[in-house]
Amino acid sequence: MLHISTRGEAPSIGFSEALLTGLARDSGLYVPQSWPQISETTIKGFAGQRYADVAKQVLGRLVGDDIAPADLSRMVEEAYSGFRHKAICPLVQLDDNLFLLELFHGPTLAFKDVAMQLLGKLMDHVLKAKGHRATIVGATSGDTGSAAVEAFKGLDQVDIFILFPKGRVSEVQRRQMTTVDSPNVHTIAVDGTFDDCQALVKAMFNHGAFRDQVNLSGVNSINWARVAAQSVYYFTAAVALGSPARKVSFSVPTGNFGDIFAGWAAKKMGLPIERLMIGTNANDILARTLETGSYEIRGVVPTTSPSMDIQISSNFERLLFDAYGRDPEAVRNTMAQLSQAGSFTIAPEALAKIRSEFSAQAVDEKAVAEEMATVRNETGYILDPHSAVGVRAARELLRTQPEVPVVALSTAHPAKFPDAVKAATGVSPALPPHLADLLDRKEKVSHVENDLTAVEALIKDRARILKA
Numbered sequence: 001m002l003h004i005s006t007r008g009e010a011p012s013i014g015f016s017e018a019l020l021t022g023l024a025r026d027s028g029l030y031v032p033q034s035w036p037q038i039s040e041t042t043i044k045g046f047a048g049q050r051y052a053d054v055a056k057q058v059l060g061r062l063v064g065d066d067i068a069p070a071d072l073s074r075m076v077e078e079a080y081s082g083f084r085h086k087a088i089c090p091l092v093q094l095d096d097n098l099f100l101l102e103l104f105h106g107p108t109l110a111f112k113d114v115a116m117q118l119l120g121k122l123m124d125h126v127l128k129a130k131g132h133r134a135t136i137v138g139a140t141s142g143d144t145g146s147a148a149v150e151a152f153k154g155l156d157q158v159d160i161f162i163l164f165p166k167g168r169v170s171e172v173q174r175r176q177m178t179t180v181d182s183p184n185v186h187t188i189a190v191d192g193t194f195d196d197c198q199a200l201v202k203a204m205f206n207h208g209a210f211r212d213q214v215n216l217s218g219v220n221s222i223n224w225a226r227v228a229a230q231s232v233y234y235f236t237a238a239v240a241l242g243s244p245a246r247k248v249s250f251s252v253p254t255g256n257f258g259d260i261f262a263g264w265a266a267k268k269m270g271l272p273i274e275r276l277m278i279g280t281n282a283n284d285i286l287a288r289t290l291e292t293g294s295y296e297i298r299g300v301v302p303t304t305s306p307s308m309d310i311q312i313s314s315n316f317e318r319l320l321f322d323a324y325g326r327d328p329e330a331v332r333n334t335m336a337q338l339s340q341a342g343s344f345t346i347a348p349e350a351l352a353k354i355r356s357e358f359s360a361q362a363v364d365e366k367a368v369a370e371e372m373a374t375v376r377n378e379t380g381y382i383l384d385p386h387s388a389v390g391v392r393a394a395r396e397l398l399r400t401q402p403e404v405p406v407v408a409l410s411t412a413h414p415a416k417f418p419d420a421v422k423a424a425t426g427v428s429p430a431l432p433p434h435l436a437d438l439l440d441r442k443e444k445v446s447h448v449e450n451d452l453t454a455v456e457a458l459i460k461d462r463a464r465i466l467k468a
């Protein structure tokens with residue numbers, strides 16, 4: 001199984017190389033050269049199977065020959081052995097035809113664990129087989145960072161550096177990153193937004209000398225393996241509701257477009273998804289784009305769902321690649337416009353393709369709080385603010401297609417965002433026992449201005465690969 005860059009000017013590579021490469025050398029994103037197909041019969045057979053067993057089958061097709069099935073199977077089992085729910089990603093019914101897919105039963109209480117727990121094991125395995133070490137750099141608006149730190153802490157083959165926007169993540173999110181005491185973990189608070197952190201990471205990948213010097217690797221959803229691992233729960237959820245005989249829609253609280261692109265990947269592999277709903281918070285660039293066809297960057301506003309406070313939605317490039325009939329030149333031109341003018345316009349045919357598969361709904365702060373309160377009052381269930389965006393957007397889909405069940409992705413545990421949850425519902429959600437003393441743990445964090453040279457200097461000073 002080969003992977004190609006959305007910009008068409010980087011070498012095509014196998015799964016293991018894509019896993020280690022992160023951003024392609026032409027600044028594009030890797031995707032499978034063609035979508036592996038999973039037959040209706042196989043999908044039907046997923047019903048009643050353990051999450052890990054479905055994961056082995058879906059990922060087996062995406063990994064191809066690159067990793068031996070026995071190794072993949074062992075790593076999948078290990079990755080999901082620490083989840084606090086036996087179903088790994090259980091479904092909960094909220095209302096007629098409205099379901100929640102709980103993705104927060106991993107160690108750091110957000111959906112990122114589902115992919116990251118596996119990614120840590122896959123990278124360690126591939127690096128050891130090659131006898132290589134790597135330096136991982138990641139940008140986070142709160143959840144990717146904590147999941148990555150948890151998954152990679154203590155590994156000999158890697159050092160991990162996580163950049164987060166200073167003062168723009170919740171206290172629980174920050175502490176989940178900064179209290180991990182491991183010699184290979186480095187957290188860096190950057191004076192800026194998540195988009196600034198993500199731009200720094202991409203700039204490091206585009207700085208060839210630095211990239212090669214530290215053997216740079218990435219764990220953001222620019223890394224195809226992240227998206228691949230996330231596609232599994234679309235299968236388990238849809239099948240639990242009667243797929244493939246019954247079509248199901250998904251509503252996904254969206255920022256960097258990785259999670260919803262995983263749904264698109266599942267659909268391209270054969271899962272009969274009716275519609276994919278992009279739920280945004282007040283940072284509504286994607287909702288505006290679907291409405292107008294014009295992607296226009298505005299300033300980021302802080303919200304109660306900080307992990308979605310994003311303007312540069314990296315994985316949208318992967319969707320544009322498909323919408324433009326996999327024409328890398330169209331993607332290159334589009335991305336050049338974005339970096340020169342801060343905006344681009346989608347060609348009418350490509351836009352029509354996107355609109356035929358995706359819907360979008362912006363959910364403002366008032367509606368997020370109302371949704372948390374409504375769900376608490378009507379069902380007793382406590383949503384986190386990100387999941388509330390997904391549920392609110394799901395209701396919009398149900399208004400137009402009430403007969404099609406909608407699965408809203410519940411991407412974080414409410415205890416990660418206690419202030420917003422308390423304000424909306426009056427309830428103070430408790431952290432699970434393994435994190436009960438989080439607020440008393442000692443923090444270790446560096447501060448850096450939003451400057452590429454400063455960040456690279458810090459990494460070069462600490463990366464063990466340069467000391468060996």
Ligand SMILES: Cc1ncc(COP(=O)(O)O)c(C=O)c1O
Nearest residue numbers: 143254255256257258259307411
């Ligand atoms: C809790 C939560 N919900 C939703 C999102 C948005 O997901 P994506 O960036 O994959 O669109 C994020 C960040 O990625 C998140 O941390």
Ligand SMILES: N[C@@H](CCOP(=O)(O)O)C(=O)O
Nearest residue numbers: 140141142143144220221307
């Ligand atoms: N919301 C994310 C932002 C980074 O997204 P990623 O999926 O590309 O890693 C976060 O919580 O860090």
